Amino acid sequence: MDCRFLWRMPMRVRAVALVLAAALPHVRAADAGATPPGSDAASCRNVDDAAARLACYDRAFGRGPAPSVPPPPATASASTANASPPSLFDERWDLDGRHPGELFFPRAYKPVYVLPLTWTDRVNTAPSSPSPGHSLAQPVVLRPVEVKYQLSLKAKLWDGVLGTPLRLWGGYTQSSRWQVFNGVESRPFRETNYEPELILAWPLERQLLGWRLRQLSLTLNHQSNGRSLPLSRSWNRLIGEAALERGSWTLQLRPWWRLKERPTDDDNPDIEDHVGRGEVLLTGKLGRSTVAVQLRHSLRGGRRAHGSAQLEWSYPIDGALHGYAQWFSGDGESLIDYNHRQNKIGIGLSIVDWR
Numbered sequence: 583m584d585c586r587f588l589w590r591m592p593m594r595v596r597a598v599a600l601v602l603a604a605a606l607p608h609v610r611a612a613d614a615g616a617t618p619p620g621s622d623a624a625s626c627r628n629v630d631d632a633a634a635r636l637a638c639y640d641r642a643f644g645r646g647p648a649p650s651v652p653p654p655p656a657t658a659s660a661s662t663a664n665a666s667p668p669s670l671f672d673e674r675w676d677l678d679g680r681h682p683g684e685l686f687f688p689r690a691y692k693p694v695y696v697l698p699l700t701w702t703d704r705v706n707t708a709p710s711s712p713s714p715g716h717s718l719a720q721p722v723v724l725r726p727v728e729v730k731y732q733l734s735l736k737a738k739l740w741d742g743v744l745g746t747p748l749r750l751w752g753g754y755t756q757s758s759r760w761q762v763f764n765g766v767e768s769r770p771f772r773e774t775n776y777e778p779e780l781i782l783a784w785p786l787e788r789q790l791l792g793w794r795l796r797q798l799s800l801t802l803n804h805q806s807n808g809r810s811l812p813l814s815r816s817w818n819r820l821i822g823e824a825a826l827e828r829g830s831w832t833l834q835l836r837p838w839w840r841l842k843e844r845p846t847d848d849d850n851p852d853i854e855d856h857v858g859r860g861e862v863l864l865t866g867k868l869g870r871s872t873v874a875v876q877l878r879h880s881l882r883g884g885r886r887a888h889g890s891a892q893l894e895w896s897y898p899i900d901g902a903l904h905g906y907a908q909w910f911s912g913d914g915e916s917l918i919d920y921n922h923r924q925n926k927i928g929i930g931l932s933i934v935d936w937r
Contacts, residue, residue, distance in 0.1 A: 670832050670865075671796045671825055675751075676738070677785045685738055690934040691753050692734035693874075693894065695906050700730045700759075700928030702915075709813060709918045711850050716812050724772065725764045730928055732757040736781070743782070753779040753801075759916060773918045777805045793826040793833065803838070807917045815849045815917035817841075831866035855886045856921045857914035865935075872896045872904075872935045878914070888913045888923075896935045906932035 626638035639645075672678045674690060705724045710717035733756050740750035755777040762769050780802045788795040801823065806816030818841040826833045837860035845851070858878035865874040872895070879889035890912025896904040910926045913919075 669794075669796075669827055670830070671827055675783065675785070675797060675825075677796055685741065688735045688737050690734070691736040692732065692755050692934075693896075693906075693932055694732060694734055694934040695908075695930060695932035696729070696731040697906070697908060697928035697930035698729055699930070700728055700908075700926060702726050702924045702926040704922070704924040706919050706922040706924070709922070711812075711815070711921070712852055713845075713848055713850065716814065716849055718812055723764070723767050725761055727763050728772065729760040729762045730758065731760075734934070736779075747785060749783045749785070751779075751781040751783060753777075753781055755779075757916070773807060773916045775805060775807055775917050777803065779803045790826060793828045795824065795826050797823070797825040799823045799825070805917060809918075813918060815853075815920060817850060817853055818843075831864070834863040836861050836863065850917075850920055853914075853920050855880045855882060856888045858889050870898055874935070878912070888921075890914055894935075896932050899931075902933045904932045904935065906930050906935075 623639060623642040626635055626642055629635040629638050669677075672680070676684070703726070705726050707721040707724055708718050734754070736751050736753035738749060739752050742748070743750055756774065757777075758774040759772045760769070761767065761772050764770070781799055782801075783797055783799040785797055786795050799822070801819075801821040803819045803821050804816070805819075807814065809815070819838040820841065821836055821838040824835045826835075839859075840854055857880075859881045861876060861878040863874065863876045865872065867873075874892075874894040876892040876894075877889070878891075880886055890910065892911075893909045894907070896906045898904050907929045908927070911924075913921060913923050915922075915924060915926055
């Protein structure tokens with residue numbers, strides 16, 4: 583303010599101007615940090631607790647509490663992480679629905695292995711069948727030691743068949759016996775079995791005699807060796823199955839019914855009396871090892887009473903790689919040997935075991 587102009591004013595006007603000039607800075611400061619009536623923001627600085635100090639400032643400046651925000655819903659991954667771990671059948675057959683809609687996605691089915699060394703106590707040098715034209719006239723030269731390997735996959739084809747809980751699966755298994763040590767006969771593949779399947783499965787959760795009944799299924803199964811006469815062997819079956827589990831053990835009960843063929847097309851009319859009319863498969867954990875026992879029988883007496891037993895053992899080596907051993911005794915180790923009794927043992931490696 584120009585002081586010379588101020589002193590030219592009348593005495594009363596000059597006094598009012600001086601009072602206003604002195605009060606103006608204080609008015610501006612009060613406007614910048616004004617507090618609501620009845621509150622004192624300056625006193626909040628003396629509150630030691632951080633939460634209480636913030637509440638004091640909120641009251642001083644008239645700010646209400648922030649609206650509560652509900653926590654976000656748990657995501658699918660979080661709920662899955664907190665859920666119980668899948669059981670053995672859950673992993674292989676998606677019984678708990680953790681992977682809906684994964685159609686045509688290949689999954690493990692039966693064991694996948696290679697046995698570089700297998701040995702049999704009885705070589706089948708003259709395969710035969712009661713069907714005319716299905717027996718060798720001259721024996722072949724075979725070694726008791728050979729290589730055996732198996733590949734097996736399955737995939738879900740239809741989830742919720744016609745709006746029901748049923749699921750349709752497709753499966754394929756191939757096993758080969760290779761006379762790699764038989765240089766005299768140019769190391770031939772002695773036998774390869776092809777086994778495509780269609781499986782209609784019904785997931786369940788029931789208690790049965792202390793076991794959990796997890797699945798009932800009906801399978802259309804074809805098995806053949808793809809060879810011409812006199813070594814052609816094949817058959818078709820409907821296989822029922824009840825799958826149960828208890829802890830780390832699983833039990834599969836599998837009766838089957840052969841689909842009859844015309845006598846002129848039947849490569850092996852008595853195959854049920856040798857390979858059997860059903861099987862029981864028990865698998866489980868013994869420490870870190872996995873063991874499997876497979877039993878088959880013809881369910882007939884007298885001369886028609888035949889069957890087999892197979893024992894498998896595996897032990898983890900690294901990742902999916904396992905040491906693997908297999909012992910078989912009885913009829914039907916392969917289709918060409920369906921009516922040939924033998925004891926066979928092999929050692930090697932596997933990447934998929936029974937579950």
